[in-house]
Amino acid sequence: MLPESEFRDWQRYAARRMLPSRRIELYLAQIAMQVALLHGVQNVDLSDFMFDPIDVDGEDEPTAEEEAAFFDFKPRNRGEA
Numbered sequence: 001m002l003p004e005s006e007f008r009d010w011q012r013y014a015a016r017r018m019l020p021s022r023r024i025e026l027y028l029a030q031i032a033m034q035v036a037l038l039h040g041v042q043n044v045d046l047s048d049f050m051f052d053p054i055d056v057d058g059e060d061e062p063t064a065e066e067e068a069a070f071f072d073f074k075p076r077n078r079g080e081a
Contacts, residue, residue, distance in 0.1 A: 025050060026046075026064070026067065026073050029049035029050050030073075030075055033045075033049050036048075046064045046065065
């Protein structure tokens with residue numbers, strides 16, 4: 001059983017990390033990055049297409065790559081099944 005205080009901590013954590021919309025943002029950022037690469041843009045990174053997370057309490061926010069690892073974000077290539 002989850003105590004109410006811990007539940008509220010999880011709610012604050014989710015709000016600070018903009019969950020669950022952050023995962024959707026990762027998907028859209030990957031699409032935007034692929035479009036940019038197809039149009040010949042050089043030196044693009046996934047974080048170039050991410051919104052800035054809300055800064056609460058001055059905590060260091062994870063990078064886009066760290067968030068992708070956290071969500072186990074592994075897009076597959078079209079040629080793979």
